Amino acid sequence: MRTRKNTRFINIFLILMILGLGQNHLFSQEDFKVRSVRQGSLSDPPVSIQPADPNLIDGSILWMNPVNGSAIDKNTIKRSYDKYWQNRSQGKGSGWKPFKRSEDFWKNRVDENGNVPNILPIFEEYQKKLTSETKKEKTLQENTWQPLGPRNMPEHSSYLDPTGMGRINCVEFNPRNTNVMWAGAAFGGIWRSINAGNTWETFPFTQFMSIGITDIAVAKTSNTFTNIVYAATGDANAAWGGINCYTIGIIKTNDNGETWKLTNFAKQISDRVLINRILVDPRDTNRVYAATTRGLFVTENGGDTWDTLTNAYTRDLEFRPDDPSWLWAAFIYGDGTNTYYGLFRVNVVQREGKDSVAFYRSLDFNYGDVIRMAITVNEKNPPYVYILNAKGNGGLHSVIYTNDGGQQWYYMAQNLDNKIGNYTWDLLNASSDTPDSIKSKSQGFYDLCIAANPANPLDVYIGGVNIHRFRGNNQPWELVAYWTTKYQQQNVQYVHADHHDLRFSPDGVLFSCNDGGINKYNSSSKDWKNLSNGLEVTQFYRIHTSRNDPGLVICGAQDNGTLLLKNNVWNYVRGGDGMDCWIDPFDQQVMYNSIYYGDFAVSRNGGNSFSPLLDTLKTKEKAEWVAPFAIDPVVPDNIFAGYENLWKAGRKGVDPFVKISNFADKDPIRYIAISRANHDVIYVIKPKGIWRTTNAGGEWTQVVTGNGDLGLTSIAIDYKDPLIFWFTRGGFVEDEKVFYYN
Secondary structure, three states: OOOOOOOOOOOOOOOOOOOOOOOHHHHHOHHHEOOOOEEOOOOOOOEOOEEOOHHHOOHHHOOOOOHHHOOOOHHHHHHHHHHHOOOOOOOOOOOHHHHHHHHHHHOOOOOOOOOOOOHHHHHHHHHHHHHHOOHHHHHHHHHHOOOOOOOOOOEEOOOOOOOOOOOEEEEEEEOOEEEEEEEEEOOOOEEEEOOOOOOOEEOHHHHHHHOOEEEEEEOOOOOOOOOOEEEEEOOHHHOHHHOOOOOOOEEEEOOOOOOOEEOOOOOOHHHOOOEEEEEEOOOOOOOEEEEEOOEEEEEOOOOOOOEEEEOOEEEEEEEEOOEEEEEEEEEEEEOOOOEEEEEEEEEEEOOOOOOEEEEEEEEEEEEOOEEEEEEEEOOOOOOOEEEEEEEOOOOEEEEEEEOOOOOOOEEEEEOOOOOOOOOOOHHHHOOOOOHHHOOOOOOOOOOOEEEEOOOOOOOEEEEOOOEEEEOOOOOOOEEEEEOOOOOHHHOOEEOOOOEEEEEEOOOOOEEEEEOOEEEEEEOOOOEEEEOOOOOOOOOEEEEEEOOOOOOOEEEEEOOOEEEEEEOOEEEEEEOOOOOOOEEOOOOOOOEEEEEOOOEEEEEOOOOOOOEEEEOHHHHOOOOOOOOOEEEOOOOOOOEEEEOOOEEEEOHHHOOOOEEOOOOOOOOOOOEEEEOOOOOOOEEEEEOOEEEEEOOOOOOOEEEEEOOOOOOEEEEEEOOOOOOOEEEEEOOOOOOOOEEEEO
16 A cells, blocks of 8 residues: 555556557558567467577576576575666665565575575475374364464555555456356455355465465366366565565365365476466367466366476466367577567467477567566357566566457557657556656566456556556557546545555456455446455454453554554554554553655554654664564653664653664664563664664673574563563574574
């Protein structure tokens, strides 16, 4: 959720150089023909493609796409990311926050060399546990834990725009019964609705380690209810350098989700294989295609064995609706000298033993000029194919289409280096209304999707931060969803930002999957209906409860703000990414929250409103992505915040903050602990160790040392002796988890 900017309103219906595509004769004009590095025709012979060589790719963009397994370790990804942002400013909609979220998640979940763990053995042990739990264990578990939510959309104050439930990557429908819907959460498994999204349910199998789901494919059968469903685990949309959340490969159910199993496409992060797209052949429920970072794969036996069709990075995939032996595919591939982002027609002929496959070039763009490609086809008009391309800076490259199966391609919109009169930059990721503010700040590598109305081949929608619609008939692009309520008076409704999937249901209704959940569009009334109630997929950074009222809980949520549970109702009290948050132990009218990099705020009226407290502009120091906060357990009027140094304020922040340390180590503080036995004894964790003061900040001593980032995560101080404490270490380092210091 982004906070509103008070920038002046300019025409939201976007002045384009390319208008009036509703009449096909316009496309005969030479200016509207697509210009690419290489372009094929339907009469061209097949060509061979080979994987891209990561050594030939600009190192500053390796973090965006793990081309053939490159940039998989955390340190390599970070170097690539830093290089990309070296001469760029970070702002809303620029793509830096999704990376920082992923970086924070993995910070303490890798080994000492920055490599991710082997998840499959953990998953196998988890499955054994599920099948061997005793009745006593189940009863204990059921009696101990209760879901608190949020289960329904949080309420919000009048001074805030609405928020969301959490990140949803994809939605799929039962082709014979559109009341049955499947949704894949970026973190949080698979969800099913049998009543068109009014209620949702999930499955324990898919909740393993809050596993991500990139794509879902429902097999077509002659039955009313299709029972066979395949799902690609992981989160390809935010998988910087190939890692974001946990993945175990492709999973499958034969009974409409009641039971699930892992297919033999059992991949994990350390295999450097991320699944971008999964399709089931409409003629054969056992024939499944998987588009991955390591190539295009197919199974003919429901996932028992898989054959490789190409080893080239495959980002998107769609069947030709009238002939599933043909597919449209987006490849990142090379020729030994150059690297291309290419659109291909792929012909797969089934043969006994092994299929025959041929690749036919349609369009090639230089990789880096185009950083991501999204494909859609028109189900009822198969010759119509649409491509949405993102530039190397994440902004719009082009929207193109063909109406003859790929012989000739035409622009629906293009970015002409932001020349005067061409405001197509706003089609993807404009988070403000000023063209200059978005030229180099977009995130098409994170949120990029396109859909075409089956009933009207020139009714096309594209999604980035917002959603735009192409109407044809000499009409400009239309803004149909915006990430704030700014344009509601112009009949443009709020829909949560960052759209990952636009999909028409079999009965012709448009759905959006975004970082707030799922929304359904009524094109006649231009209304969006939120279908996210019941999707318990909110990702929390921090949780804090009231000492006096266990039902009063404040939480910081990724991309969905700070949430307050009060009287069994969830309330949205601050926007952005909610981070560390606290409730005063003696006066629960006083609450504290924060967003990224230590932007703290305070409420003195029980969370009804918050006012600024402290940030990096005041301290002039760096802070962690989730900067720590603490309240003195003895004198709760004293509050503390961690930046490069420890800062303290009295009277619950009424007094100004003062710095009570002067560390030579300029790394930001990650954790603060204050002794109950003697509140003058304070501990802080930094990457390289633990520091302690015994005189309220007068002097500091480093009591735990080591080489490099130790990955220390928390401290518990002995209740009686403030010089005795325990501390924990993250990461996957054997026999080094909990430590005792005396």
